[in-house]
Amino acid sequence: MTRPLEGKLGIVTGSSRGIGAAIAENLASKGCNLVINYTSPSSADVASSLATQLSSTHNIRAVAIQADVGTPEGAASLITGAREHFTESGRFQIDILINNAGIARNNLLPRVTVEDFEATYRVNVLGPLLVTQAAEPYLPHDRSGRIINISSISSQAGFVTQSVYGGTKAALEAMTRTWARELSERATVNAVNPGPVEGPMYAANPPEFLEGIRGWVLHAPLMRAREGVDPDDVVRDARESGGRPAYTREVAGIVGMLCGEESGWCTGQVVSANGGMIMQ
Template identity: 60%
Template sequence: MFDPVFSIFDMLCIGAAIAKNLASKGCSLVLNYTSDSSSSPIEKLVSDLESQHNVRAISVQADMGSTAGPAHIVNTAKNNFSHPKTGAFRIDILINNAGVAADSPLQNITPEDFTRQYSVNVLGPLLLVQAALPYLPQDRSGRIVNISSVSSSLGFVNQTVYGGTKNALEAMTRTWSRELAERATVNSVNPGPVATDMYGGTREEFQLQMKPFIQTAPLMAARRGVDEDQYVDDAERAGGRPGYDFEIAGVVAMLCSEDSAWCTGSVVCANGGFKFSY
């Protein structure tokens, strides 16, 4: 049985889609959320996963930007999933999906902006992997997937801090792939625009930055009768359609499979060709 630990940011979108995909493959899940407003949606998600896929799932409220939050997630997982007689506990899959973004021009960035984003996006994943380290497999079968972003390498205006955090996460991915080589593979995926509330709430100036990349992305051309009407209708303005949450989840699940055992230290394209990985 799998005992993957998730750090969920966008509970109704990418994080939930990853959870649904892995639950459908038999994974037991620990789902993290931060705000009180997410409590009701995540409990419904937990209930749906258990009833639809016959797996065990629990939720944990913890702030990935705090020094205690990541350890609390792992301790809660251990308390709930340890073998009742032997106390054995193992984490097979860990997804670092927590993240915050606050775009700002260079002259307006404050130390508080920097600290909050780096605490959640960089320190949080580091502390979560540290907390999980004693419970990772010893036979290379573990899987760690970090959710990065095309922002790590494309230099978007107003993303000094956010882009930096995602670049740092990719750098840690490469280092961890070496340090944890006998325990787990470690990879990142780098979504571009995804059809989430967060992307829908971005300003028009930011979306205009995206348009040239979307227009040339091999898989982002909107198709009438295949893609959702709202994205087809908006394709001329936007340049094409955003990704769907289940498409990101599919790439993540691929990296969690046994068949991905020869892939580690990589940033894998999960953006339809918006940004080629190398």
């Protein structure tokens, strides 16, 4: 089995669970060494276990590092921790950076608070900016670096209750285009925009929100659940919701595709990973 990312180092923020963990698994399967980042002390055991499992299964080096990437100190400590673990013969290089960490605080316009705004923009917008700033000195100088920002179709769809969350993802996509120009001799920079994805964030949505996006789900060709292919519980849920969310591995596969050498002519793009929910 080929390992196209053999010996490279990838940092995945917010990767103890969900999409981030699936991305880490995808990169590890291709030979990439990894930094598994998490924020809360409650995620320490999960992140450590994931790092151990990936190291053992894929014969790579993986470490878990706690850091709140939405603060200058946290972003700096993430990169410092990576340097401590992955400097060899005085050389340290970050080949792949996945800005995945994010939160969602959804509410109708009259109920949005300044706290909601500041917390969400701190993690979803300031966080990727700070981490990319801290990582920039250690990116390659031959265009082989890869930076992937995890956005959302919420940046375009105008979903009810997502004034703040959708705004953060639109900002992230704007930064993606700017960084693609500023870092063009160092790395390609792209965004990936999932729609609904399996996991606790999607499951936490109230019935009113799910009903509001049902029309979008019904018209997303790849969200149609298939009996005998998708798990029975997914098929049952799809009868109510109109379709199934993405499996985390499906989004991770598109991210992994953008990390390879063959993706070197793609930069500044928002790459769809939403089953056709948004077509562009």
